[in-house]
Amino acid sequence: MEKAPPLQQPSYHAPKYLECAQKLADAFRRNEVDHTYAIMRMSYLLLRAHATWRDIGLSEKILRDRIEDGYLQEAKRHLGRARKYCMLYAAETKMAAWHVRRCLALANCVPHHIGTTKKELDDFTDGKPYRITEAKKIVLAFKKGEFYERDSREANILDLLRDPKKYPRKEIGVTETKLHTLALRKAKALLDELRETRGKSTNYRYISTNIWYIRQFLACINQNLEDIGTSDAELRELVYPSAYHKQRAEEALRIARESPSLYWLSEVRKHIRRAKTSLKELGTSRAELMEIRKKAPPRY
Numbered sequence: 001m002e003k004a005p006p007l008q009q010p011s012y013h014a015p016k017y018l019e020c021a022q023k024l025a026d027a028f029r030r031n032e033v034d035h036t037y038a039i040m041r042m043s044y045l046l047l048r049a050h051a052t053w054r055d056i057g058l059s060e061k062i063l064r065d066r067i068e069d070g071y072l073q074e075a076k077r078h079l080g081r082a083r084k085y086c087m088l089y090a091a092e093t094k095m096a097a098w099h100v101r102r103c104l105a106l107a108n109c110v111p112h113h114i115g116t117t118k119k120e121l122d123d124f125t126d127g128k129p130y131r132i133t134e135a136k137k138i139v140l141a142f143k144k145g146e147f148y149e150r151d152s153r154e155a156n157i158l159d160l161l162r163d164p165k166k167y168p169r170k171e172i173g174v175t176e177t178k179l180h181t182l183a184l185r186k187a188k189a190l191l192d193e194l195r196e197t198r199g200k201s202t203n204y205r206y207i208s209t210n211i212w213y214i215r216q217f218l219a220c221i222n223q224n225l226e227d228i229g230t231s232d233a234e235l236r237e238l239v240y241p242s243a244y245h246k247q248r249a250e251e252a253l254r255i256a257r258e259s260p261s262l263y264w265l266s267e268v269r270k271h272i273r274r275a276k277t278s279l280k281e282l283g284t285s286r287a288e289l290m291e292i293r294k295k296a297p298p299r300y
Contacts, residue, residue, distance in 0.1 A: 017049035018056070025056040028066070035070040039063060068107040075103035076114045086129035097124035135160055135172045142182055145189060157183075161220035180221040187217040188228050194238045208239050245275035249282055260295040 021042050028038045046052065053059055082096035100121060104111065111118050123129060138157055160167045161183055169176055190210045197207075214235070218224065225231055249271035256264035268289070272282060279285055 014049045014051075017045045018051050021045035021049060021051070022056045025058055028058075035067055039067070068109070071103045071107035072109055072114065075100050075107065075109070078103065079114055079116055082124045086124060087133045088130070090127040090130040093124050093130060094127060097121050100124075132167070132171050135167050139172055139174050139179070139182075142186065145186065158216055158220060161217070183217045183221050184223060184228070187214045187223075190214050191228055191230055198238060198241060204239065204244070211235050211239055240274070242275045242277070245271040246277055246282070249275060249277070253282060253284055256292050260292045260297075262293070262296050262299045265289060265293060265296065 024033065024038055024042050024045070027033045028035070028042070042053075042056070042058075046056070049055075053063070078096045078099040082093050082100065085092045085096070100114075100116075104114070107113075111121060138160060142157055160172075161179060164176065169179070191214055194207060194210055214228075215225075218227070225235070249268050252264050252267035252271060255261075256268060268282075268284075272279065279289070
């Protein structure tokens with residue numbers, strides 16, 4: 001039966017290792033080095049010196065208390081960062097709150113040990129302070145009639161109208177009635193603006209966006225189009241007026257004459273119907289359309 005190898009004896013460098021570990025332990029007591037690095041380095045030096053923690057005047061309890069205290073101080077630092085940036089940056093605040101929770105867990109502590117509460121950390125994680133700050137700016141701008149440039153990823157006027165729990169009215173400084181009044185007033189203002197520019201503007205994307213906002217505002221406050229003196233037919237006319245459909249019908253007719261197609265014939269009829277015009281005003285007749293239809297290839 002083979003014998004077990006003899007235990008490794010300390011080398012002649014052991015006193016040097018022990019001396020380095022002792023110096024590091026003294027610096028560790030004076031909080032002059034990073035705790036995690038110091039403990040890892042001392043463990044290595046003591047292993048090489050064949051010594052124990054007691055040989056350098058330390059114990060597991062002292063190390064554990066010092067590590068927990070280090071994590072507690074780090075948690076306080078991250079909490080200060082979260083409180084500093086909570087009104088300015090949502091992502092920065094959420095990351096700081098995550099570090100606070102991590103350090104508290106490693107230190108085996110609870111939020112009140114660093115002067116905070118679970119609710120405050122939850123608000124930081126949810127981005128509530130920044131969202132409320134943005135909501136206040138949005139409401140202030142909305143009162144002046146502005147809302148496009150004030151919307152952000154964290155908050156916008158429609159979310160504010162839809163979700164009173166996420167945006168408490170008391171915290172943003174406005175009542176539900178006042179908010180509904182502002183939304184109704186803005187919907188009427190957008191409608192008046194569209195009526196004034198009818199037939200003058202060809203920016204159909206901007207027009208359709210404004211009409212979308214009108215519908216959304218009314219839906220958020222449970223109002224109908226009739227409450228602001230309009231209807232679906234008028235809004236459709238505002239988005240694409242008769243002149244637009246007449247122009248599209250003329251283009252479709254020109255293409256159908258050059259290359260007969262059932263698709264372009266259907267486009268001609270569709271835009272004539274929406275433009276509320278006639279074939280005669282468009283410079284064509286039913287006979288010509290029937291002739292184009294005969295020349296068109298069959299639809300598969």
